[in-house]
Amino acid sequence: MVIQEQMSIQRKLEILSDAAKYDVACTSSGVDRKGNGSSMGNSVGCGICHTFSADGRCISLLKILYTNECIFDCKYCANRSSNDVVRASFTPEEVSELTMEFYRRNYIEGLFLSSGILVSPNHTMELILQALRLLREVHHFNGYIHCKAIPGADPELIELLGWYADRMSVNLELPTSESLKELAPHKSRKNILKPIRQIQLRRESNREFLGLPDKSITPKKIITGHEDGDIKEIITTKTGLVPYQRNSMIKRNYVPAGQSTQMIIGATKESDYQIMSVSEALYDNFNLKRVFYSAFMNVNQDSRLPVTTDGPPLLREHRLYQADWLLRFYGFQTKELLDENHPNFNVFLDPKCDWALRHLELFPVEVNKADYFTLLRVPGIGTNSAQRIVAARKSAVLGFHDLKRLGIVLKRAVYFITCNGMTMYPIKIEENFITRQLLALKDQLPLGIDKDITYRQLSLFDDASFQPEQRITLKLANI
Amino acid sequence: MDEKKIFLCDNSIDGIFTAIYLAWSSGFGHANVKLEEKCEKGSFANLELFSEYIKVNTDLTLSVKVSRSIQSKISEEAFQMVCRVALSDYIGKADLIYRFLIKGFHIGGGILEHLSDEVVNKIFKINKNVGFEAHHLLGFVRFSEQENGLLFSSIEPKNNVLSLIAPHFADRLPKERFIIYDKKRNMAALHIPGKQWILAEVPDLKIGDFRAFTDQEDEYRDLWKIFFKHIVIKERINPKLQRNNLPLRFRGDMTEFEPDIEE
Ligand code: SF4
Numbered sequence: 001m002v003i004q005e006q007m008s009i010q011r012k013l014e015i016l017s018d019a020a021k022y023d024v025a026c027t028s029s030g031v032d033r034k035g036n037g038s039s040m041g042n043s044v045g046c047g048i049c050h051t052f053s054a055d056g057r058c059i060s061l062l063k064i065l066y067t068n069e070c071i072f073d074c075k076y077c078a079n080r081s082s083n084d085v086v087r088a089s090f091t092p093e094e095v096s097e098l099t100m101e102f103y104r105r106n107y108i109e110g111l112f113l114s115s116g117i118l119v120s121p122n123h124t125m126e127l128i129l130q131a132l133r134l135l136r137e138v139h140h141f142n143g144y145i146h147c148k149a150i151p152g153a154d155p156e157l158i159e160l161l162g163w164y165a166d167r168m169s170v171n172l173e174l175p176t177s178e179s180l181k182e183l184a185p186h187k188s189r190k191n192i193l194k195p196i197r198q199i200q201l202r203r204e205s206n207r208e209f210l211g212l213p214d215k216s217i218t219p220k221k222i223i224t225g226h227e228d229g230d231i232k233e234i235i236t237t238k239t240g241l242v243p244y245q246r247n248s249m250i251k252r253n254y255v256p257a258g259q260s261t262q263m264i265i266g267a268t269k270e271s272d273y274q275i276m277s278v279s280e281a282l283y284d285n286f287n288l289k290r291v292f293y294s295a296f297m298n299v300n301q302d303s304r305l306p307v308t309t310d311g312p313p314l315l316r317e318h319r320l321y322q323a324d325w326l327l328r329f330y331g332f333q334t335k336e337l338l339d340e341n342h343p344n345f346n347v348f349l350d351p352k353c354d355w356a357l358r359h360l361e362l363f364p365v366e367v368n369k370a371d372y373f374t375l376l377r378v379p380g381i382g383t384n385s386a387q388r389i390v391a392a393r394k395s396a397v398l399g400f401h402d403l404k405r406l407g408i409v410l411k412r413a414v415y416f417i418t419c420n421g422m423t424m425y426p427i428k429i430e431e432n433f434i435t436r437q438l439l440a441l442k443d444q445l446p447l448g449i450d451k452d453i454t455y456r457q458l459s460l461f462d463d464a465s466f467q468p469e470q471r472i473t474l475k476l477a478n479i
Numbered sequence: 480m481d482e483k484k485i486f487l488c489d490n491s492i493d494g495i496f497t498a499i500y501l502a503w504s505s506g507f508g509h510a511n512v513k514l515e516e517k518c519e520k521g522s523f524a525n526l527e528l529f530s531e532y533i534k535v536n537t538d539l540t541l542s543v544k545v546s547r548s549i550q551s552k553i554s555e556e557a558f559q560m561v562c563r564v565a566l567s568d569y570i571g572k573a574d575l576i577y578r579f580l581i582k583g584f585h586i587g588g589g590i591l592e593h594l595s596d597e598v599v600n601k602i603f604k605i606n607k608n609v610g611f612e613a614h615h616l617l618g619f620v621r622f623s624e625q626e627n628g629l630l631f632s633s634i635e636p637k638n639n640v641l642s643l644i645a646p647h648f649a650d651r652l653p654k655e656r657f658i659i660y661d662k663k664r665n666m667a668a669l670h671i672p673g674k675q676w677i678l679a680e681v682p683d684l685k686i687g688d689f690r691a692f693t694d695q696e697d698e699y700r701d702l703w704k705i706f707f708k709h710i711v712i713k714e715r716i717n718p719k720l721q722r723n724n725l726p727l728r729f730r731g732d733m734t735e736f737e738p739d740i741e742e
Contacts, residue, residue: 010701010705013705018709040651041651046614049615051707056720056724102699105621105699107621107703297712308714311714312714392595
């Protein structure tokens with residue numbers, strides 16, 4: 001292990017932002033917090049992107065690790081203890097000053113602090129806590145803070161930290177406990193789920209105390225995930241709450257922006273069906289705000305893990321995000337999108353198109369009559385379009401021309417809707433025909449991934465039940 | 480052939496609202512009047528033959544009357560939209576707003592549901608564009624600290640969004656003195672702690688006066704560039720996506736896109 005004393009702040013930032021780049025976070029958290037006239041900072045519910053890095057991802061937070069030292073040895077991680085890399089650690093003062101000065105200059109919306117495990121989970125959490133306390137109590141920072149809770153740390157520390165952070169996250173890392181055992185031998189799934197549960201319960205009790213309704217706690221008819229033994233055990237254990245420990249100086253709510261988590265995609269053999277079922281169970285049972293998916297990259301060139309010489313499985317990651325969206329905003333359930341016989345998303349089509357093609361009996365949908373949720377299920381119609389249609393048809397009977405004027409993109413929707421009983425062109429509602437039409441649209445592949453796609457990359461996601469026809473593959477490869 | 484009466488007004492919310500008041504009460508009839516705002520450089524778009532031009536002097540009392548009517552007879556939301564359209568770079572916005580208000584005063588608050596109406600639709604579109612640009616700039620504005628502690632930022636937006644973004648920064652940085660300077664329009668939003676922010680014309684401001692950075696400022700600029708460089712996942716580099724999310728036109732004023740002199 002290489003430890004350098006007296007490392008410059010520049011060098012530390014290089015190492016510790018490099019080490020943090022795979023973590024995903026987002027500030028569109030739904031938390032609106034006005035400035036208070038005396039301290040620095042506010043928070044905007046819809047999120048603000050401050051810049052976009054060369055990989056096209058939004059930068060809104062100063063995303064760093066507190067330290068890249070680690071006593072654990074997770075096989076997929078560049079900071080694992082068995083790797084010989086340069087190690088660095090910030091001090092709480094350095095973290096708080098960087099955050100303040102970046103924030104003043106409007107470089108960032110706040111801080112995203114994650115960390116390797118230095119000495120012990122408790123020791124690391126105490127350092128993180130110290131950095132956050134400096135920010136909130138000394139610098140009176142009122143902007144956004146997202147920090148990691150380290151699994152295995154004392155519940156008391158997690159309780160305390162939650163009063164200083166806006167969002168907390170504990171990474172699930174891998175979808176199943178078997179995979180976790182294999183690749184992250186020092187972690188256990190229950191140890192990860194416990195703090196998630198603890199934070200959830202404190203949030204709920206805090207919100208109840210304040211009389212705040214939590215919009216996201218809507219009664220769902222079916223709560224999924226009970227077949228998952230770990231989840232079931234954690235949510236039925238009664239000992240989730242620890243004694244209340246709010247510092248009276250801190251006039252903040254408990255983790256107001258809620259929790260998120262992250263899973264690595266493609267390092268282990270789980271199907272999309274398994275992954276989405278886990279996500280759904282997390283949303284349903286733990287009231288998570290977001291599940292992030294991170295395309296696996298074999299940074300350690302570890303021969304026990306899949307090779308990623310063709311690049312990370314970005315398209316698969318993209319499809320999972322699309323499906324996640326369908327769960328959260330479109331009223332879909334995982335079992336509608338996937339099942340045991342059809343366990344992976346179609347890489348060629350987005351999950352909604354794929355679903356619609358398998359349910360052509362439900363189409364076409366009449367734009368002037370269908371209710372909001374039915375409209376949402378039409379490929380190409382999103383929440384904005386559906387809302388606009390519902391508003392506009394109050395004052396007029398809509399034709400295709402009107403839809404265009406409303407800014408509704410018809411190139412996909414056109415196969416699935418009627419206006420006044422008429423389709424736009426004479427269209428055969430027939431699976432092969434529509435599939436071919438949809439595949440011809442280049443927007444089925446996300447920006448920048450479309451060109452470089454190779455057959456080998458695509459084949460990463462193939463399974464026995466989905467063998468792309470040679471013809472389609474070739475067509476895709478030379479877009 | 481009937482001559483059109485063209486009301487020429489200043490390119491500002493108050494200018495446009497004054498013209499609306501005058502055109503409305505002129506008695507010429509809606510079909511016979513047209514409103515035209517000065518272009519941003521101060522000249523008028525293109526003079527039409529066979530038209531009579533009426534020059535409008537901006538009058539705050541009349542403008543306030545129009546604002547109040549929109550708020551009370553249509554809705555607060557419609558008022559906000561009209562204001563954003565008035566700040567847009569759309570040529571012909573004064574007349575568009577006039578046509579929108581004719582319908583709005585007739586129908587009331589429900590006008591915003593008439594999305595398939597061409598005028599309403601156009602208002603929505605422009606409103607959205609202006610809103611997007613303002614929202615972008617909340618993130619893309621970059622301050623640099625001057626020796627005296629003042630934070631300075633320059634921008635070059637398509638639409639005149641200064642007044643839309645300044646409240647956010649005044650709320651966020653209540654203890655800071657700051658200037659956000661619109662290079663294209665020679666206007667600036669100024670903020671002093673404890674006071675309301677103000678919008679001012681600053682024809683004499685020289686941007687070079689704000690480019691002498693202190694050592695500390697230089698250090699933070701460097702640190703930011705370091706962060707910007709190291710946060711990239713190389714295997715995912717995707718300039719197309721980056722350009723789509725962050726159009727080139729914003730980058731000129733952003734610290735992280737400044738060329739490194741040392742390297
Ligand atoms: S605990 Fe975190 S930092 Fe440490 S090896 Fe595992 S993933 Fe990496």
